[in-house]
Amino acid sequence: MSFDPRPLRAAAAARGDNTVTAIAARLGAPYPTVRRWTSGRGEPKGATLAAIQRIYGVTPASLYPTPDTAA
Structure with missing residues (x-):
């Protein structure tokens, strides 16, 4: 899971x-920090994931796709 x-x-x-x-x-x-996230060189964790979901509606599952959910 990446x-x-x-x-x-x-x-x-x-x-x-x-x-x-x-x-x-x-x-x-x-x-x-955000630059690292948006370039794929870093990843948000914990409370930041919750903020991303709350603000942008992006779930952790879509940010960390499994082979089953990757499109």
């Missing part, structure tokens, strides 16, 4: 957050 940043980027863009800066501001997370 992190897939595409659902986060797509959901953010749908809300008008087309930059890492905008995503970071909406989530209240540091820019370098």
Whole structure:
């Protein structure tokens, strides 16, 4: 199970957050951290996953697809 940043980027863009800066501001997370997430070099954990789901409607299951759910 590995992190897939595409659902986060797509959901953010749908809300008008087309930059890492905008995503970071909406989530209240540091820019370098969000940059790692959106580039796939890092992954959100814990409370941040809950914030992503609450703000963007992206579930942890879509961010961490299993071979059964990967499209």
